[in-house]
Amino acid sequence: MKTSTKSNSVNGLFIPFMMLAAILTSCTETIEFEFDTAASQLVVEAFVPESQYAEVILSKTVNINDNNKNLVSNALVVLQDGFGTSETLQEVSPGRYRSNKIKGVPGSSYSLSVQTEGNVSFVKSEDRMPKPVFINRLRVRESIIPEVEGVKMPDWEVIVEYTDPEDEVNYYRFVEYVNGKVTISYVENDKFNNGKDNKSFLTCVDRKLSKGDTLTVEMQSISKAVYDYFYAFSTMNDLVQGTNTTNPISNISGANLGYFSAHTVHRRSVVVE
């Protein structure tokens, strides 16, 4: 399933532009395209979720038309928490390393080091889990944004309501699941709505919903570094925002690609009516 990562500090601001652009640009065609190749790079995905065991996935980039499963085994992955616990993670399946001891705790810091086989790559990272923020209410309704022929607009609007703490700068990531499958993830900060009762709009044009589907949203409080990493994806290769196509800045030193996130977890579900 195709998923998308979207973010918008001010929800919906770009919708008029998207529509305007789309009215004028609706002809598309598949073309032949010859891709360059590039040397393979290490990709690190590491997370310490609240009250769950930490996990690290190591892989490498592949050429554009190759199979996208180039997992990295036999690496030495060491995780340390703020209480002095240090643990070498076990490879539970190829490229996937899991903790047996360290579970995420809000306010706590974690550090990670990864050494690949033969010492080809050596990377380090640190992240601190913010305080938790909870979803007050989750709503799903049919879209009220007008439809335009030839323009993909969301059929459904998913609105997450939460209260932003006033005394700190907050960064959030929302992961949406429909019947257990990830449909969209979305990052947001409180630049425009610090301390407000906030309503966040999860926009996804590819989301298909039917009555009886269960829609779940996981709200994560994340660090600024992780926010910046995911936010960068949303500014890339977008019709409206242009062609600033770059790799997001990673919070892992030594690797160009990937992130290390210690984040809170709060979930809510709703059945579509």
Add this chain to the structure above:
Amino acid sequence: MKFFIDILFLLIFVSVLGAQNKYAISGTITDKVNGETLAGAAVTVNELPGTGISSNTYGYYALSLPEGKYTIRVNYLGYETVELEINLNQNIRRDIRMEVLATDLREVDVYPFKRNDNILLNNIGSEKLLVSEIKNIPVFFGEQDIMKTISLTPGATSVRDGNNGIYVRGGGNDQNLILLDEAIVYHPNHLLGFFSTFNSDAIKEMTLYKGTAPASYGGRISSVMDIRMKDGNNQSLEVNGGIGLISSRLAVEGPIVKDRGSFIVAGRRTYVDMLLKLTNDPSLSNNTLNFYDLNAKMNFKINPKNQVFISAYSGRDAFAVPGRFGLAWGNRTASFRWNHIWQDKLFSNTSIIYSDFDYEVDLAFEPSAFSVLSGIKNVNFRHEFNYFISENSRFMLGYDMLSHNITPGQLIADENAIVHPMKIQERNGREQTIYVSNEFRPAPNWIFNAGIRLNTFRLYGPGDFYKYENGMLSETITYTKKEIVKSYFSPERRLNITHIINPVQSVKMSYSTHTQHIHKITATENLSLPVDIWMMSGNNVKPQTSDLFSFGYFRNKQNDMYQFAAEAYYKLMHDQIDVKNGADVMANQHIEGELLFGKGRSYGLELMLKKKYGKLNGWIGYTLSRTELSIPGINNGNWYPARQDITNDLSIVGMYELSKNLTMSATWVYQTGNAVTFPSGKYEINGETKYYFNERNGYRMPDYHRLDLGLTWNLKSKGKYRGNLNFSVYNAYARKNAFSIDFEQDATNPDKTIAVMTYLFSAIPSITYNFKF
């Protein structure tokens, strides 16, 4: 190098003092039929070969000569040459009215005078277009467009469809100074760049300076586009108009007092939204999507020594879905100018100018109900003297004060809104410039024009001003109103030299430096949306500067019928600005911490072959160029091609008069695809495929080419009433030119990536009815 040039300038200005002459002939050069002033007409003396001056922007000229009998000759492109016999034994005022060259005189053999202005004028790197000469060029939706036409000349280019930004000699599209009757136009296009803001009914001419602009112009580092509105017919009332498929125009002009004053009012409006009403889609038919332009101007000659001009422009785009959202943006300009002739040789102009640009986005649907506002404006005072020292020298001295105000962004929301109202602090700055220049002929076949601009820029409070080190905030200082935050002094040099080898051959060269204090951060590279962020030079952003060298060879053949020009240039751009990877540029008080600074370079060869006269006329323009940037933090600091790097750029423009009433035209453009960044690998994050980018702008878009055709049919005239029908086809062979390319996973084989190209247009036919009475 710069030191020697400064010494040269000093010598030139000292030489002015030695000049001495007895009497002067002076006056204004105008079109006989409608009274429009003619700027840049060449005034020469038959008895003194190798002398001459050109009329200034208001058509004023003066020649100082020793007592004697002379034949004065006045040449202006497309007009019949005028010769005056004078007996100069006192100061003479002689206004000159010129007639448009009759069609039969356009055939070369019968015309007695040379038409080699291109050889004689000291104007390397400039291109002048009169609206009257481009009226047969085929156009998008029947709208004549001087900006689109200028991009068909070498050195000026637009990148792909739907982007009216013009890139001149590798410079960014925010590095062009676009002036409408001296007022700055910040956003020169409508409807996402498909139309320019310049309604051709109201425009007289445009001069593009790709290189060394005269010292009176400054503020941007790549080019000057000086657009002049018509003054209005001061002989008789005239109505012009046009009815097209998506827009209509109407212009009324006429004398206030015959020969002394005139006015023009011109309006244009599109009705794309009316077409939307015809669609079957009910949600679309109530939408607003349109733009309008309104130009107005009047001038009045109070007495032979004083003339005033008032001009104004307002244009606005609107896009709205009722009850949901609205989007509107526009430019406004106003200028008041006063010409005064102190004595025959000394002319002055005083201008007071205002211009602004703003945009507004309103969202009305829950949960996003609020407005975003942003704008930039300036007030400009200029005072300039033109001193016509002798028969071949003109001295210019001016003072220019330009106040800038930027409202970077405001969020307007009420109590219940989910967002807080927010205002990014306004910024105020002021530029003060003194400029001098002198055009003179040290020897009969040499023309020099040397100028200096001494520019100071000051950034003023009130507000909190930040300093960043490596992108991290290092210091915040609060300033009160009028307190100076930062100032820059920037001397700029301008030098043009022409050597006339013989009446059909010349070589020209130039060197210049330029400074820019107003910078644009583009949030949307691909489409021309108005949501750009403007900022001034300050603690973190240094003024952008450029150095330009150019050299050209000019040659005419067959009685000036064929005019050939070759120009080579090398341009260095300093303190160029780019945004960090993934930076948040929207409503960000700390945007200056998100910027990267580097340098750019551009070099190229421009060839142009023009045929100005005859049944078949037009031009072929070709540019071979390279533009690169080097910015620490991007591409490991290595040089990489700029987005506007287009290696080969070819334009062919042809107009053919089939009969007196039928003119056919065609243009064909070919461009190497511009540089873009596309992925070279992929990986997974959270089970999603992400693309890996290896090199900035390492790929090329597919080559761009397009043919446009036009046919103008003059209908039978009834008395004063004249009508014509203009048929045009844009993109006649329906080339699918790529607007963007996106990458998707193949639905059947997730390992494969497919490239999906978006293109804007297939062939677009249109018809416009134009009338005049």
